[in-house]
Amino acid sequence: MEKPIYRLLHLIFALGTLHILLLMALEVQRNVQLRNQIAQVEFRLVQLERHNQKLSEELQLAADPRYREGLIRQMGYVHKDELLLLNTPAGGSPSN
Template sequence: MERPIHRFLHLIFALGTLHLLVLLTLEAQRYFQIRHNAAVAQVRLEQLEQRNQKLSDALQVAADPHYREGLVRQMGYVHKDELLFLRTPPTAAPPNP
């Protein structure tokens, strides 16, 4: 014959076990979610590092005085003592009669 206190203890043990399983499931979900977020953050970090490297390269190129002078000359600027000659496309010669 089982005593009533044993039934109560079995119920407490079953509820405790169920509670433990629920907590373990929640912790497992949180662990996988954190791993996923870390992987996403790692990919984003690599993308930002690549972008940073490209911008650093662009800054190094832009720091070159010859490159900057070429850009300015493409916009039509000249030095004080230089003359700017505009090239006009040749017009078609009139036909000879």
């Protein structure tokens, strides 16, 4: 027959083991969450780097006067001595 003190020690050991297992499970869960967050942040970083590259290319294009003139002409602007001609469908009027 076991002494009462051994029963208490076995109970304390069992509770301690359970506590360690619980802490390990929490750490594994936290590790999985952190890995997911890292993956999301890395994906976002790649997106931002692509966007930054596109903006850098646009800045390089904006330095070209021909590119700027093309953009301005797409908006309908003309030089002082030029006339703006509207493309209208055959038989239609520009006031439609």
